[in-house]
Amino acid sequence: MAMNNKQRWLGGVVLLGGGVLLAALLLKGNDEIQQQSGLETAASGVRPVEQIRLAHEQGASSAAVPLQPLTVDVETEKRLLEEQRRARESAVAEQEAKTAEFLKMQQQAEAAAARKAAEEFAAMNARRKAAQQSSDNIPPEVNTTAGSAAKTAEQKVAEQKAAEKKAAERKAADQQKKQNEDAAKKQAEQRLAEEKRQKAAEERKQELAKQKAAEDKKAEDRKAEEKKRKAQEEAKKKAEAEKAREIMEHGDKQWMVQVSLAANQANADAVAAKLRAKGYKVTQSPTSKGIRIMVGPSKDRGTADSTRKKITSDPSLNMKSAWVIDWVPLDQR
Incomplete structure (x- = not known):
């Protein structure tokens, strides 16, 4: 296991170093290409302009001197460009050759590392076989001790794995417990909010019930008061009728003034x-044509007639048709 890790580590170092070197070479080649492109631009942009400027200056100094043709300059520029292109191709070919050489070196290094790892692995197997052969000559007690040591190491590894498993299970249980506690807390908060809402609704319901009961009680009190008042009026009327009947039935001959x-x-x-507001004693008697209203009784007709005149002469009463009657109860006629 240790040798395999070492081999992987060596291979990673080799690959990393090769990648860095390859990137450096590529960057260097790119810089050279950019420099060559800049030179081409400078050469193609400056030389023809310079030649044209000199031609103009010469033409301005002497009109008799003929202008130099631009054919030579164009050919020169083409030649320079061709040389620069060949230089770039040469640089690229050289860069590719270096890259191929680097890849070849990298492959050789990887092959060497693999070969070395194989040799080390073979040497390790040889040592293991030698140790196995030497252990065959060790007494059983020594083998038992070595086996016990190996077994103890395995037990330690198993115990470590079991401890790690228990730690993971305990962590998962703690997380689940926390989630359960959070869920229970949330449910408790929701339950408390629902209880508060129900309590508020119940209080509101009780308040409405109290208001309705108070209104019902007021209505009942009003009804009782009205009923009591009516009963008092009925009792008063009945008492007056009884009194008038007593006077008419059991008294001597009586004279009444009928006013209406x-x-x-x-x-x-x-x-x-x-x-009654004027102080007269009033008696009512129902008949088949209406309700007779009388004032009296008087012991003699003269007193009753005086009362009639007094009533008819009172403009506030406006009772002109009053007359005196000899009142006799119906059962005594």
Whole structure:
């Protein structure tokens, strides 16, 4: 195992060094090509311009001197360009040759490293075989001790793996426990929020129920008060009727002043209220044509007639049709 790692390490070093050298060579070649391109540009851009400028200067100095043809300069530039192209091709060929040589050296180094690793592996196998042969001559007790040592080493490795496995399981259990705790915490928060919402809803419901109960109680109180008032009015009317009946049935001959015959009880009550406000004693008696309203009784006709005149002369009462009657209860007629 150690030899294989060493071989891998040596191979990686060789490959890394070769890659660095190859990159340096490629970068150098690229720089040379760029320099050659710059020279071409400078040569092709400067020389013809310079020749044209000199030709113009000569033409300006003497009109009799003929202009030099540009054919020579163009041929020169072509020749220079061809030389530069050949130089670039030569540089590229040289660079490729160096690269091929480097690859060849790299392959040789890899082959040497592989050969050396094979030799070391063979030597290690030879040592292992020699050790195995020597161990055959060792007494059983020594072999047992070596086996026990090997077994102890294996046990240590197994124990280490078991410990690592337990640590991984414990870590996974801790993570799962944390996830469960987070989920439980989240559920508890949701449950608490739901309980708060339900409690608020229940409180609102109770408040509405209290308001409704209060309104119902007020309505019941109003109904009871109205019922009590009506009962009191009915009792009062009944008492007055009983009193009038007692006077008419069991008294001596009585004279009454009849002031009106109301069509209904409401009109009769209104007329009776006006008379009572003036201090008159009023008696009501239902008939087949309406409700008779009378003032009295009086012991004699003269007193009753005086009362009639007093009533008819009172403009606030507006009762002109009052008359005196001899009142006798129906069961005594």
